[in-house]
Amino acid sequence: MGMMNLLSCLVVAVIMGFWSPLSGYAEVLPFSVGEKLTYELKWGIVPAGEASLEVLSGENDGLEGYHFRMTAKSNSFVDVFYMVRDVVDGYTDLAVSHSLLYKKSQNEGSTRRDIVVAFNWEENTAQYSNFGKSEPPIPISDGSFDPFSVIYYCRLFDFSTGQDIIRPVTDGKKAVLGVAWFKGRKTISINGTTYDAFLIEPEIEHISGVFKKSKKAKIQIWLTADERRIPLRIKSKVAVGSFVADLVDGGL
Numbered sequence: 001m002g003m004m005n006l007l008s009c010l011v012v013a014v015i016m017g018f019w020s021p022l023s024g025y026a027e028v029l030p031f032s033v034g035e036k037l038t039y040e041l042k043w044g045i046v047p048a049g050e051a052s053l054e055v056l057s058g059e060n061d062g063l064e065g066y067h068f069r070m071t072a073k074s075n076s077f078v079d080v081f082y083m084v085r086d087v088v089d090g091y092t093d094l095a096v097s098h099s100l101l102y103k104k105s106q107n108e109g110s111t112r113r114d115i116v117v118a119f120n121w122e123e124n125t126a127q128y129s130n131f132g133k134s135e136p137p138i139p140i141s142d143g144s145f146d147p148f149s150v151i152y153y154c155r156l157f158d159f160s161t162g163q164d165i166i167r168p169v170t171d172g173k174k175a176v177l178g179v180a181w182f183k184g185r186k187t188i189s190i191n192g193t194t195y196d197a198f199l200i201e202p203e204i205e206h207i208s209g210v211f212k213k214s215k216k217a218k219i220q221i222w223l224t225a226d227e228r229r230i231p232l233r234i235k236s237k238v239a240v241g242s243f244v245a246d247l248v249d250g251g252l
Helices: 003-008 076-082 150-154
Strands: 036-043 046-060 063-074 085-093 099-108 111-120 125-130 165-170 175-190 193-202 219-224 231-238 241-249
Touching: 046 076, 063 076, 063 150, 085 150, 150 165, 175 219, 175 231, 193 231
Parallel strands: none
Antiparallel strands: 036 046, 036 241, 046 063, 063 085, 085 099, 099 111, 111 125, 165 175, 175 193, 193 219, 219 231, 231 241
């Protein structure tokens, strides 16, 4: 299943390595506490459920920062054969320069996970646990993000420069370099409204997504071509077919 994977894979992959300097970095954050984006999820042409992205205020170990939350819920039709009730939380510093904590409560069909990835920036490590059972910490690079919070990091950049985004990301189990490839400026229509959008395609190999995805799956994300860079549409081929997430509410 892949509803949340559509959203959480805006940029995915994780590393031990370095990233290139990027131009077009926003001096003012394109989002603020209180932002909530709601998406209609479709499996092919069939309505499959709803997902949301929220920006909340947060504190982790006494450090002020941002708390980002993603939820996904399948509708009654999909519930019959594959119920989905997922919540993902990512915490970053106020500058959105690195992750502080990552949590994923995954309930999909018979799959149950309660994942926590703790970031230790004194040791430059990330430690994965599931239902309280911890694995050994892994080394990470400065500025690493979790697979969800990196969505908001990507929104800091003006893609009109034509530059790809490269950044270390970790799920607590692996570390590879994540890349979001800029594919051009496009016009798309959602529910009768036309938008000017940036199209990007992230690499998603070697990292665990929020949902099961197909091998060599391609994720495509359309962002508003303005100062907010709001995800308008996310399209992906996942383990049980193709999914599309279209923005239906977000203050546009």
